[in-house]
Amino acid sequence: MAVALGRYEREQGISVGNAVKLSDFVLKSLRTAIVSGELEQGSLHSIYQLADRFQVSRTPVREAVLRLADTGMVTIERNRGIRVQGLSANEIRRVFEMRLLLEVPAASHAAAVVTPTLIAELDGYLLAMREAVDKSDSDTFFSNDHALHDRILSTFENPRLNEYIHTLRDTTRNMGVSTTHHSRTLLAVGLEHEPIVAEIRAGNPQGAAAAMADHLVETGSLLIAQTAGLDADFASSAWAASVLAQLPLPRVASL
Amino acid sequence: MAVALGRYEREQGISVGNAVKLSDFVLKSLRTAIVSGELEQGSLHSIYQLADRFQVSRTPVREAVLRLADTGMVTIERNRGIRVQGLSANEIRRVFEMRLLLEVPAASHAAAVVTPTLIAELDGYLLAMREAVDKSDSDTFFSNDHALHDRILSTFENPRLNEYIHTLRDTTRNMGVSTTHHSRTLLAVGLEHEPIVAEIRAGNPQGAAAAMADHLVETGSLLIAQTAGLDADFASSAWAASVLAQLPLPRVASL
DNA sequence: CCATCGTGAGTAGCATGTTACTCGTAAAAC
C-alpha cells in the first residue's frame, strides 16, 4: 500500500494536503498511453493488468477507466475487459465539429467585447508560442496554444463551456507530437493564430469567426490525414462543410 | 423507496447479462434527489451516508459522485464530504447558452438536409407531445420532447454531440415538474416546437434557427425565473443576448 | 474572558476481498 504509493509522487512533495489524486494520475497516464499508441487500438485489457502496469490498486484504475468510457476513448465489456477505442478519423472529425460549433461563435464574441486587457493577454500567449517554436519546445507551445483558445472562450463567462472544450482538446492531445514533420507543423499551426488575434483586436466578429474556423479546419484536417492516411473520404477539408454552413461566417473563403 | 430499491435486482433476475449497473442507479437517484431539492443545495454529505440511504456499498456511490462532480452538480471536499451545488440561476443560464450554441445550428442544418423521413419522425413526436399534453402525461411529453431535439441534433451525425446535449438536458431535468403552473407551462412549451418543425419542413435554415432559439430562450427563462425568483438580473431574456448575437440568426425578432 | 493546543469523530481515497458472470478450450457424445 504505502509502498505502492511511494513509487511516483512522494518525491515531488512534502505531501501535506496534496490534491493530486491517484485516479487523476492514472487517467492522464491512460489517455497518454492510448493516444500515443502504446495501448493498441482495439486491444482488450483488464483492470488487474492496468493496475499492475501503473503500480496502483484496482480502484483508481477503475475510476479512471469509467471516466474514459464517458468520453468514448474506451468501452467496458462486462466480465470481459476494457476495449481501447482509440481515435478513428471519424471520431476526430466529430471532435472538431464540436469545437467549430463552440469556438467559432466564441471568437466572434471575443471580437465583439474586446478590451485592451484581453488583447494584451492574447498577445502574450502568441509571443510565448513564437518563442516556443524557435526553441522547438512543444510543451510550452501547446500549453500557450491551449491558454489562447481558453481565453477566447472565457469571454462567454461560462466555465462549463471552457471545461468541455478542455476535455475535447484532451481527447486529441499529443497526436501531432514526434512526427517527422513535427516542427514544421508546429510553426504552421502557430501562425494560424495570428489572424485570429488580429481580427479580435480589430473588433471584427465575422473576421475573427472566419479565422478561427480556418484554424480549426486546418488543424482537424492535419490530424485526420495523419490518422486516416490516404482515406479518400477525408482527403479534402470537406468534412467540416456541414458544420461550417450553419455558422455565422461571412463567406467560407479559404475552403 | 430506497429500502425497496435497495435489494433491487436479485429478485427480478434470471439476470443473465443484465447491463444495469448499481452505480448508474445511484447516479440517477442522486441527480433526482438533488434536482428535486431532497438533497438541499449547499448541504454536505458523505459517501457512507449516501451508501446507507441507497442501501448499497460505498463503491458505486463513490463512482456516481465522481461522475456528478464531473458535471459540476456536486463538489468533493477531501476528507470533508460531498457538497451539493444544485443549480443556481447562473448555472441554468450556462446550460442554456451551451444548448443555444449547439442546437440552433443543428436546427439550421436539419432544415438544410430535410427529408420526408425526417419530417415524418418529427411529426410523430409532435403528435405524441400533443396527446401527452391532453392527458397531462408529463413523462410521455418530456420523452418525446427529448426525442424531437435528439433527432434534430442527429442530422449532424455526431453521437458525441447528441450525448453532450443529453447530459445538459439531464442537468435541468424535472425542474419544471409539479409546479402550480405545470400543465399551462407544459402546453406552452409544447406549442413552441411546432414552428421549429414547420421551418425545417419548409427547408428554411434561418427560420428553423430562429424558432429553435426562441424555444430555448423561452424554456431557459422559465427555469431561471423559477429558480431565481425575482432576481432582477434575470428578469428579462437578456441573459442570452451575448450568445444569440453570435449565432446565424436572421434577426432576433422576438427579443 | 480570550487564545492556543490537543484530541477524537468523521471523511475521502486507496487497497483488497468476494461474487456472478463470460467465453475459450477441450473432453464427451454422436
Next chain:
DNA sequence: GTTTTACGAGTAACATGCTACTCACGATGG
C-alpha cells in the same frame, strides 16, 4: 469428423478493510 457440453481461467462490479487527513470542540494556559 462434427456437435454439444462441461469446466476453469479471467473479468467487471460490488463489498469491505485500512490510513492519512480535516476540523469542530473542549481543555488548558495566559
